[in-house]
Amino acid sequence: MTMRTPSGCGIGLRREHFGEFLSTQPPAGWLEVISENFMAPGGRPRHVLERVKDRYALALHGVSLSIGSAEPVDRAYLTRLRALVDWARPAIVSDHLCWTSLAGHNSHDLLPLPFTAEALDVTVAKLGEVQDALGRYILLENVSSYVRYQASELTEWEFLSAVSEQAGSGILLDINNVYVNARNHGFDPIEYLDGIPVGLVEQFHLAGHEDRGTTVIDTHDSPVCAPVWELYRHAVKRFGALPTILERDGNVPGLDALLAEARQADGVADAVGVAA
Numbered sequence: 001m002t003m004r005t006p007s008g009c010g011i012g013l014r015r016e017h018f019g020e021f022l023s024t025q026p027p028a029g030w031l032e033v034i035s036e037n038f039m040a041p042g043g044r045p046r047h048v049l050e051r052v053k054d055r056y057a058l059a060l061h062g063v064s065l066s067i068g069s070a071e072p073v074d075r076a077y078l079t080r081l082r083a084l085v086d087w088a089r090p091a092i093v094s095d096h097l098c099w100t101s102l103a104g105h106n107s108h109d110l111l112p113l114p115f116t117a118e119a120l121d122v123t124v125a126k127l128g129e130v131q132d133a134l135g136r137y138i139l140l141e142n143v144s145s146y147v148r149y150q151a152s153e154l155t156e157w158e159f160l161s162a163v164s165e166q167a168g169s170g171i172l173l174d175i176n177n178v179y180v181n182a183r184n185h186g187f188d189p190i191e192y193l194d195g196i197p198v199g200l201v202e203q204f205h206l207a208g209h210e211d212r213g214t215t216v217i218d219t220h221d222s223p224v225c226a227p228v229w230e231l232y233r234h235a236v237k238r239f240g241a242l243p244t245i246l247e248r249d250g251n252v253p254g255l256d257a258l259l260a261e262a263r264q265a266d267g268v269a270d271a272v273g274v275a276a
Helices: 015-023 043-052 075-088 117-134 156-167 175-185 189-194 226-239 255-275
Strands: 009-012 031-034 058-061 092-096 099-102 105-111 139-141 170-174 201-206 209-211 216-218 244-246
Touching: 009 255, 015 043, 015 255, 058 075, 075 117, 092 201, 117 156, 139 156, 139 201, 156 170, 156 189, 170 175, 175 189, 175 201, 175 209, 175 216, 175 226, 189 226, 201 226, 226 255, 244 255
Parallel strands: 009 031, 009 244, 031 058, 058 092, 092 139, 139 170, 170 201, 201 244
Antiparallel strands: 099 105, 209 216
């Protein structure tokens, strides 16, 4: 089966919608799955993925690579990920620009990095190992954050761009996370987008958040808000109408509602294209 190419706005494949994907072929543009949820052979998740992986363009999105940790690459994890990649044949493989584990303990959170030359060197070296082991390049996503390191020498967007340029990887640009971090840390989100060289970004994420006034929390449990849609318009204008995934991990609505919001993203991209 020829690998399908993702386009437009797709959705994350979540257990709440497994039944519908098994019984019908919903009009989702393409699908993204959390890699770790599908690594184990057998079971319902793999059964569902077996049924859909040749119907839709597919992306594997990981949460456990811990690419920014100073510890060695987890070879056992890479072996499992390579097996999943070889079986599922996704168009995109991605993870997060962060660290998640230390001394064998997983924080189960996507922790931000200090934006230093040392952290850049560590990340780029490990990313080279990962891409060699997988036999392909991957995308790294910018994460939401609630603290900043005094040691940082670069802006977040300078660090993200440098990792991509030096490692030969791509960027999965999470528009909601740009907005969340801009609010939390007091920078201009447009400056962030305009500071990333065109050509490095290959995919977008859209999601909702919880606005607590002094802090914005990346929750993925609500629709995309108006300021994030505006930022998405700017991103599409700058980087093009790239494959986009609408993320929803909490308060997951019915599939029809989720697909309607994905079509809203397609409408934004189409409008930007007409206006260009």
